[in-house]
Amino acid sequence: MTRLLAGWRSLSVTSRIGIGIVLTLCAVAIFAPWLAPHDPGERVTRPFAVPSSSHLLGADDVGHDLLSVLVFGARPSLLVGFTAAIAATVVGMTVGLTAGYMRGAVDTLLMRLVDVVLSLPVVPLTLVVGVLAGPGLVTQIFVISLALWAPMARELRAQVLSVRERDHVQALRAMGARNSYVLTRHIVPAVGVLVVPQLVLAVKTAVLLEASLAFLGLGDITSMSWGMMLSVANARSAFLTDAWLWWVVPPGALIGLTVLGFALAGGAVERAAGGPAQRAAGGRVHRAVRRATSRRIAARAVDTTPDPGAPLLRIEGLTVRYGNGENAGGGCVDVDLSIPRGQVLGLVGESGSGKTTVAAAIVGLMPAAARVVSGRILLGGVDVLGLGTDERRALLGRRIGLVPQEAQSALNPVHRIGHQIREAVLAHGDAPRARAEERARELLQMVGLPTERYRAYPHELSGGQRQRVVLAIALANEPDVLVADEPTSGLDILVQQEILDLLHDLRTRLHLTVLLVTHDLPVVTQAADRVAVMQAGRVVEQGDADAVLTDPQHPYTRKLMGSMPDMTEFEGAL
Known part of the structure; x- marks a missing residue:
């Protein structure tokens, strides 16, 4: 009242x-x-009686x-x-x-x-x-x-x-x-x-x-x-x-x-x-039958026991364009990439080179103006671009996890972080609500956050903590492939190092295959097994990280390497 x-x-x-x-x-x-x-x-x-005290x-x-x-x-x-x-x-x-x-x-x-x-x-x-x-x-x-x-x-x-x-x-x-x-x-x-x-x-x-x-x-x-x-x-x-x-x-x-x-x-x-009343009102959705269907579709869509020697994720001749007809442009052209099981591929290039387009095509979140002109994206030997809507959705989260850019905007500001991790678990799992909450707390601990932060809102966390939360969400259903789009963007150097150490630890413990999209060459130097360099929508060079970064063959790669500051003189002084 x-x-x-x-x-x-x-x-x-x-x-x-x-x-x-x-x-x-x-x-x-x-x-x-x-x-x-x-x-x-x-x-x-009587008809047409004039107003009076009675009427x-x-x-x-x-x-x-x-x-x-x-x-x-x-x-x-x-x-x-x-x-x-x-x-x-x-x-x-x-x-x-x-x-x-x-x-x-x-x-x-x-x-x-x-x-x-x-x-x-x-x-x-x-x-x-x-x-x-x-x-x-x-x-x-x-x-x-x-x-x-x-x-x-x-x-x-x-x-x-x-x-x-x-x-x-x-x-x-x-x-x-x-x-x-x-x-x-x-x-x-x-x-x-x-x-x-x-x-x-x-x-x-x-x-x-x-x-x-x-x-x-x-x-x-x-x-x-x-x-x-x-x-x-x-x-x-x-x-x-x-x-x-x-x-x-x-x-x-x-x-x-x-x-x-x-x-x-x-x-x-x-x-x-338009004021405080604009709080999201949650509602329960009964999904038990849908989850079971999702698991069956995922099992049918992708062979879970592919050849151990074959790349887990392979991209062949992928061309994505924005717009139609003569106005079509941007995106990527004839991209060929492969990521062996358990390895990290660093996809690098300047802004607008097409690397984010490749990542978006893998997870099926391309903008409305984008269209796949040609190519295949093979996960475990099956072309995910040829799957139906339900089959593609069944893979997301379960076989492919995404760490999006800007953890601040990737989290719903009006939901507690624990609830957001829990709903990622419930997106595919058939566990009861209590088990999903327990799993969410386990994921918080896995990414180095105390379980007491379960009921925190995104604005109550630091940038590095929010990045750990989106990592927990991406790992909620134990995916085979993790697509990390600029996971250290906007973080200070010490927090970047913490996130990279966490990624390395999770990759080792969970046997993850990672596509690391970044424009930060020091990140690739530290985290990637293989490197692919993109320029103007095309992959101009790729190979083992040590070979590409120490002896680049393409002029654009050499230009990128040359843009890195040389700290040798400062290290000698220290």
Whole structure:
């Protein structure tokens, strides 16, 4: 109660007025039988009776008490408004989420449908549909929903596209989490707060549209809404007498007051949604059957007992381009790489050389504009590019782990780190929740963090500690291959050394095969068994680390080596 009171006091005067108007109108609709002085369908006085102490708003042409009709009119007006707004919000949210998250052909198809709906004029569209469907409350709800869902879908899709590309969502997808889990756990909580103010504002528009449709003859005469009161008053010559003052003005004023109230209340909700209320609300997803299916798919997709002498990961002729036609460019061209089991391949090159594109192609997280033109990525002898969506997802996290750039953004800021490690375990495992939590604590210890940090939030950790957390997430399901994209980027030299020592220790203990993507040659010198150098999307040199780094053959490699500072003079002085 104290928090509620404090929240109320923090609102602006206009927001309080708007909320007060909405609550008052809702109360009038709920308690109409007790507030109305007469039965709205009963003749209680002479036709066109002027206002008096017995009938404060006079009577219509039949003798119905207009105040009673007005009070009961709140019910159909608000009922249609709320129902149509909720229906439009549900449809718009479903379309926006699906289009924004699925992208590709689904996004194109749904957005073209939205464009068509938005291009149609609202009033003629509602009139045509209303005439075809016939007058009534159901028709009004359907027509109003049809007019309102498209703008919501477009706005929500834009937000979903943004949230979908955040690093912590990409990291979860790299663990092989199903689309339904990512949507319900991360996407919906992040964008759901935008739906509430849209819903409130949609009620305002729906009430106004209901009045317009009723006035045009598409309302239900048996449920006298405020719009129907205006329609009946117009049809029965209220404007030819003084009756318009008490028959037309009051319902028109209440429609205007309703629109104002919901507009002011919607603004308050919109401001609140952008503040502390934007905390992700988790939800449980039942995944036991899906996990078992995922394991079976992974077992079918990749032979778990390949030739021990063969490279575990091999890339053959991989070409990835951004864009289409003459505008296509960037990415990588005809890349050939191989990583023997248990070794570390350092993929180096300047920014824009294509090394991150290669890593993204391996884990299946390429940007929407990227497309694989040719080539194969063989894991255990099976081309992962040729696998179906479910088979590819089953590999992520279980056979391939990802350590993304920027650990700060790779972690969801509103979830505790222990919960994020636990959900990585649950993405593929069938262990009960308690066992998953125990495994998460084991992983924290494995990467050198105390288990007391289980309930810490990402902002409570240092940069090196956050990097250890993303390592724990990547190792949650004991993958065979670890793709580490700039794992020491942004860390000071001492913390970099700690992370490299940790990677070396984990590689030895867990027999990991590692693709280390970096532009930092000292990191490669210390951590890699083999080195591949990329320039302008192509691999220009590769081989054993000692050979490439001590006796580079390609001019670009020699240039890279020459850019390293020579510390020999300083070492001699020390």
